[in-house]
Amino acid sequence: MFALSKNPLARRVLRPAAVLVDRRVTRHTDRLRPEIEELRREVAALRAEHSSLGLLVDGTARSGPRTPTAAQLDTLVGQVAAVTGAPRAVARRNVVLAYRNVIALEMLGVGRLAGSTQNVCGKLATVPLLAPADHPDVLEIGTLYGLFAASLLRMLHRAGIEPRLTIVDPLAGSQLQPGTREAADPTGTPVRLDVLRANLAFGGTPGAEARIVRGFSGDDDVRTRVSDRAYGVIVVDGDHSADGVRADLEWAEKIAAPGGTIVIDDYGDARWHEVKQAADQHLSRPGSRFELLGTASTSAFLRVRD
Template identity: 50%
Template sequence: MNSRTLLRSSASRRLLRPVADLIDQRIERRIRAADARRPVQDTDAIEKQRLTFELLVGASGRGLSRTVAKGSLDRLYREVAALAGDRGAAERNVATAYRLLIALESLGVGRVAGGTMNICGKLGTIPLLDPPNDEILEIGTLYGMFSTGLIRMMERDGRSPSLTIVDPFAGVQLQPGTTVRPDPTGTPVAEDAVRTNLALAGPAGVAARVQQGFSEDADTRVAVSDRSYGVIVVDGDHSANGVRQDLQWAEEIAAPGAVVVLDDFGDPAWPGIKEALDEHLKDDTRFTYLGKAAHSAFLRAA
């Protein structure tokens, strides 16, 4: 390059520099403007995510939130692992139970009765305790959604559950000492609702035996005492006297090695449940207390 060409090139660069500076300034202004808008966009996205999450797991439609706290979840993992003897299996089953709970309440009518950790604890633990047979009795079902979930959890474990349900189906949830009021979901407590939910469990749910009546009634007991049950879930009358009667009946119909679950055990709202179990275990009983997960006690029949 000769000196004349070099001079022309330098002059061109000097002439173009203001243009380049102007372009750089415009680009910088656009970047700053985009950065200024981004927080608004991010805030909108976060709000959408929050609303979506609240619709999925919040209290709306069921009267009880399904959100999970780390401390409660870690404690449940430990409690289920202590019962099952396997931390990995405990975490897997509890996580599966949680997803199942959300799915069932999304697809079914009504809700599953109880707190999130309590439900996941029961659903996750029962299969891990290896019941001696696949006959299941649930005393008190509300909308049948817990039993629907238990069928699924047992089938995931390679079992062939056969379900029997006993409930008065009084249109509302009945408990001594509480005010009778419509369910937060707005769905009447009726056998039709239970059947709808059980259908979500496939053939085993459709084939379930549903007996209307109170568990202390002689006719009700006769109708379903035709077999020995490998799993008995006691979730009916929460008074001390009611729980005592259900435990005494369970003594008669539990198969050797059966798993008996006493719901809401240790819940301060229902002191009669712990009182009834403590008194029952002082008697001549087939049951051994295995431990608890959330607010459920687990027993093993001799």
């Protein structure tokens, strides 16, 4: 309200003006009241919608929340563009498509995709831009529930590649990492063949026809069965110990197709420091067929020399 002066004369002079101002303010407020109430209703509706959206993207049964910031996505787009040499517009398109796949398959599938949103979307967006079309065979070492594999098949299909998938995993009921404590998975879902097959169905025909070889990537019989072809894409996401990563990369040297792509998951992740250590040691060896193209989030991408 309008504050009157303490001087009696001034109060008598100013009182009519103050009353007039008060009346005008009241009338103006009355006119705005419907608009204010409408704004309140809109805010309440937005809060309700945000709550519903949160149920779709929160991290309760995942590796974390699926709500990256605009800055995080922009950083990821720049990394994908740098690794692949693609224009930023193309990199952004692939990151957006990857994100949509992640949300859709985690809602419909059984279990979860392992890794942060940036980590998963970085791999899904980058691989189709690097994968050689003339070598459509894909090998995934370590799959968990198979949702990443199904997502990758969909992304490769979008890029015009008809992939053939081979998976190597012990499918031992839970995620295995030597030297670490086995915590219960946040989804409560067992790592089993039936779960894997259910999720691979989301990858279309290539998922339904995927070859699944149960066992560890270091087992002689597993390697014999899987080494029957040259792979255009190899995802190394199995044993995260230095010895395990080193052994998988040595094997990949023998079965990777010329011009192919090697993906090293959790490269640079502080929780798995031995992954980067072993990968860097392998890349420094004379005669290696692999060259480091760069990283996107916590994945390294290697090109296979001809």
